[in-house]
Amino acid sequence: xxxxxxxxxxxxxxxxxxxxxxxxxxxxxxxxxxxxxxxxxxxxxxxxxxxxxxxxxxxxxxx
Numbered sequence: 001x002x003x004x005x006x007x008x009x010x011x012x013x014x015x016x017x018x019x020x021x022x023x024x025x026x027x028x029x030x031x032x033x034x035x036x037x038x039x040x041x042x043x044x045x046x047x048x049x050x051x052x053x054x055x056x057x058x059x060x061x062x063x
Contacts, residue, residue, distance in 0.1 A: 006049065013042060 017038055047053045
């Protein structure tokens with residue numbers, strides 16, 4: 001993945017999260033949970049893009 005595409009994706013995710021936090025009325029705890037979930041997903045995605053972790057499709061949850 002080219003670096004410019006990576007930066008564009010991160011900027012778009014950041015802007016979407018900023019818009020949700022500032023313009024959509026929501027309870028504070030729900031906003032915090034949403035922020036944490038988005039940050040965790042972005043970190044996992046970045047680790048996968050840079051090859052730090054293996055293919056995410058092999059991760060199994062449950063049985």
